[in-house]
Amino acid sequence: MPKLIKNGEIIDNTYNWIQDVEQEVTPNSIIAAQKWLSEKNTISNVAGIWLEAGDGVEFLQDVDLNQFDVIGVHFPAFTDGRGFSYARLLRERLNYQGEIRALGNFIPDQLGYLLRVGFNSFQFNEEVNLEKALALHKPFSIAYQGDVTDPRPLFLRR
Amino acid sequence: MYQYDAIDQQLVEERVAQFRDQTRRYLNQELSEQEFLPLRLQNGLYVQRYAPMLRIAIPYGMLSSAQLRKLADISCRYDRSYGHFSTRQNLQLNWPKIEDVPDILAELAEVQMHATQTSGNCIRNTTTDQYAGVISDEVVDPRPYCELIRQWSTFHPEFAFLPRKFKIAVNATESADRAAVQVHDIGLQIRKNDAGEIGFKVMVGGGLGRTPMVGVTISEFIPRVDLLTYLDAIIRVYNQQGRRDNKYKARIKILVKALGIEEFRSRVEAEWQHLRGKESTVPMSEFERLQGFFSEPNYETLENNPASLTNKLADSAGFARWFERNTFEHKKAGYRIVTLTLKKAGQAPGDATAEQMQKAANLADQFSFSELRVSHEQNLVLADVRQDQLVELWEAAKEAGFATPTLGLLTDMICCPGGDFCALANAKSIPIAAQIQETFNDLDYLYDLGNIDLNISGCMNACGHHHVGNIGILGVDKKGEEFYQISIGGASGHDASIGKILGPSFAQEEISSVIQKLMNVYVENRSEEERFIDTYRRVGITPFKEAAYAKAN
Numbered sequence: 001m002p003k004l005i006k007n008g009e010i011i012d013n014t015y016n017w018i019q020d021v022e023q024e025v026t027p028n029s030i031i032a033a034q035k036w037l038s039e040k041n042t043i044s045n046v047a048g049i050w051l052e053a054g055d056g057v058e059f060l061q062d063v064d065l066n067q068f069d070v071i072g073v074h075f076p077a078f079t080d081g082r083g084f085s086y087a088r089l090l091r092e093r094l095n096y097q098g099e100i101r102a103l104g105n106f107i108p109d110q111l112g113y114l115l116r117v118g119f120n121s122f123q124f125n126e127e128v129n130l131e132k133a134l135a136l137h138k139p140f141s142i143a144y145q146g147d148v149t150d151p152r153p154l155f156l157r158r
Numbered sequence: 159m160y161q162y163d164a165i166d167q168q169l170v171e172e173r174v175a176q177f178r179d180q181t182r183r184y185l186n187q188e189l190s191e192q193e194f195l196p197l198r199l200q201n202g203l204y205v206q207r208y209a210p211m212l213r214i215a216i217p218y219g220m221l222s223s224a225q226l227r228k229l230a231d232i233s234c235r236y237d238r239s240y241g242h243f244s245t246r247q248n249l250q251l252n253w254p255k256i257e258d259v260p261d262i263l264a265e266l267a268e269v270q271m272h273a274t275q276t277s278g279n280c281i282r283n284t285t286t287d288q289y290a291g292v293i294s295d296e297v298v299d300p301r302p303y304c305e306l307i308r309q310w311s312t313f314h315p316e317f318a319f320l321p322r323k324f325k326i327a328v329n330a331t332e333s334a335d336r337a338a339v340q341v342h343d344i345g346l347q348i349r350k351n352d353a354g355e356i357g358f359k360v361m362v363g364g365g366l367g368r369t370p371m372v373g374v375t376i377s378e379f380i381p382r383v384d385l386l387t388y389l390d391a392i393i394r395v396y397n398q399q400g401r402r403d404n405k406y407k408a409r410i411k412i413l414v415k416a417l418g419i420e421e422f423r424s425r426v427e428a429e430w431q432h433l434r435g436k437e438s439t440v441p442m443s444e445f446e447r448l449q450g451f452f453s454e455p456n457y458e459t460l461e462n463n464p465a466s467l468t469n470k471l472a473d474s475a476g477f478a479r480w481f482e483r484n485t486f487e488h489k490k491a492g493y494r495i496v497t498l499t500l501k502k503a504g505q506a507p508g509d510a511t512a513e514q515m516q517k518a519a520n521l522a523d524q525f526s527f528s529e530l531r532v533s534h535e536q537n538l539v540l541a542d543v544r545q546d547q548l549v550e551l552w553e554a555a556k557e558a559g560f561a562t563p564t565l566g567l568l569t570d571m572i573c574c575p576g577g578d579f580c581a582l583a584n585a586k587s588i589p590i591a592a593q594i595q596e597t598f599n600d601l602d603y604l605y606d607l608g609n610i611d612l613n614i615s616g617c618m619n620a621c622g623h624h625h626v627g628n629i630g631i632l633g634v635d636k637k638g639e640e641f642y643q644i645s646i647g648g649a650s651g652h653d654a655s656i657g658k659i660l661g662p663s664f665a666q667e668e669i670s671s672v673i674q675k676l677m678n679v680y681v682e683n684r685s686e687e688e689r690f691i692d693t694y695r696r697v698g699i700t701p702f703k704e705a706a707y708a709k710a711n
Contacts, residue, residue, distance in 0.1 A: 144309040
């Protein structure tokens with residue numbers, strides 16, 4: 001079974017990230033958020049939804065997100081930083097408590113920032129060595145800004 | 159100036175360790191070229207035409223003599239014994255080896271320096287007035303606010319992969335804008351409201367590059383406690399909504415223009431409502447802590463215009479000239495602000511040799527409380543010089559090549575490294591600067607022409623700020639040959655404007671004669687006390703254009 005990093009551990013990936021809208025939906029599926037929203041009355045239970053870069057999070061503001069076990073955020077390229085804001089807004093604005101999973105083309109060197117904005121699971125592309133990636137998860141032991149893990153900037157902690 | 163505590167020090171050291179590991183993995187081919195690129199850029203490392211270039215941050219231009227000595231020392235041991243001071247108050251090394259960069263960063267960390275976020279699509283080094291804290295007409299010293307912004311922007315987890323680079327500048331005087339805040343992604347003008355509270359007029363969407371624009375006001379007054387939440391709101395909107403499909407349309411100015419300032423403002427306000435008053439609201443204790451680092455040095459009680467100064471002014475035309483051009487009024491009686499110019503003929507504008515850096519550091523120790531500033535015009539500044547020591551300083555500055563008395567004049571050019579170094583450039587810029595310096599070498603004539611900003615960029619990226627030069631020169635590529643487009647009428651102060659292109663571009667050897675023709679038009683048309691830019695604004699582009707393209711008789 002493919003592996004991923006979740007909460008600082010390398011574990012089996014039990015969910016199925018569905019990118020093809022025609023693919024059959026199962027209880028393990030993570031399906032596109034837009035698709036879920038437009039078909040939610042007819043769609044069966046899913047593990048979660050995923051956001052495409054460009055989706056934003058506002059269209060989910062009336063949805064009870066805590067019904068999902070996981071919300072994925074897709075990085076079309078690792079230099080596309082929109083997902084950093086999306087994760088933070090999911091946590092801080094929409095109060096989502098479940099798993100936020102990075103999907104797509106992000107890289108291990110981004111783990112530190114991704115964790116700080118609220119991601120807690122990382123489904124890397126296949127060629128990434130997860131042990132080596134895990135070693136990069138905390139490049140800094142302290143931060144100037146507040147973040148999802150501690151909203152207080154350093155000036156409230158100094 | 160700001161002093162690191164154990165936490166700041168730990169952060170820069172952890173950054174060195176992180177970058178050392180990234181460099182090692184890159185050299186071992188564990189990190190691809192494509193992956194390493196943004197990572198090295200976020201640490202100021204470019205791969206240039208002939209060699210890598212490392213841009214070292216000089217936060218808001220403040221430098222201690224110990225730091226400058228370290229830069230001189232690094233340039234000797236890891237580079238070719240010189241450096242280039244940039245328009246954003248940083249220092250660039252043109253010939254380091256990639257594998258040496260982690261060691262260079264480790265040495266910088268020893269003197270509380272780094273190269274963090276001096277490039278890449280992230281929040282860059284914040285810049286300000288090189289005279290901050292020593293002029294009488296500023297609202298407050300902007301440097302504590304610059305330091306606040308530096309800390310907030312350093313390793314900001316949400317904004318490390320923005321659509322494009324992001325530059326913030328702060329100005330604190332109404333009478334002048336030496337930080338060119340209107341041509342930054344965010345320009346902050348410090349002001350007080352009617353109740354006497356300190357805050358910021360916020361301008362957004364200024365910038366140079368391919369589509370030059372003057373920033374527009376998004377808020378007339380943001381109280382200082384709300385500064386960081388407001389900046390977060392602006393950049394969060396930009397991070398999500400700025401264009402990412404075309405790098406030439408990715409700056410915030412394009413988003414602001416596309417939406418219109420009203421719509422952009424309402425999106426920022428909507429975002430801000432969620433952030434305002436939350437944890438990132440800055441407590442008074444933090445302002446006080448930061449202000450504490452910028453308290454006044456131990457000034458002596460002195461009188462203005464001591465005899466040693468006035469006598470020399472009367473006796474020496476050379477000294478008088480230097481005093482008039484290269485020194486500036488200080489808020490304290492008996493003191494003067496001195497600019498050490500890096501615009502000597504035969505030296506690329508903004509370049510300083512290691513020896514010059516050592517000498518400047520010595521001058522700072524001897525004359526100015528061991529501190530210096532780097533100016534946006536690529537000069538060094540000694541901010542606190544006793545008037546009764548000016549003669550002595552002048553002699554020493556002359557000897558070191560720092561006393562070219564042309565500050566603000568035609569030959570005090572801003573100039574990017576251009577095609578001699580930069581991989582992006584279409585044309586060389588340093589030889590153009592050299593040509594102009596050689597042609598306009600008569601000081602009396604330069605003084606008669608008065609204040610003129612001449613800015614040179616080797617390509618559309620506009621690192622030499624050509625759009626906002628009274629005269630702007632832009633290197634262009636015409637079928638593989640280097641040509642130069644000239645624009646006039648740009649300005650970067652409170653009256654910021656973008657220059658207009660004169661017409662078809664010129665060959666390299668024509669530049670000085672074209673500039674000469676423009677000067678002739680100015681001299682013929684000017685009224686008393688009119689600067690070049692004033693005459694241009696009154697008479698328009700036509701007479702300049704006609705003169706520049708007139709056929710020889």
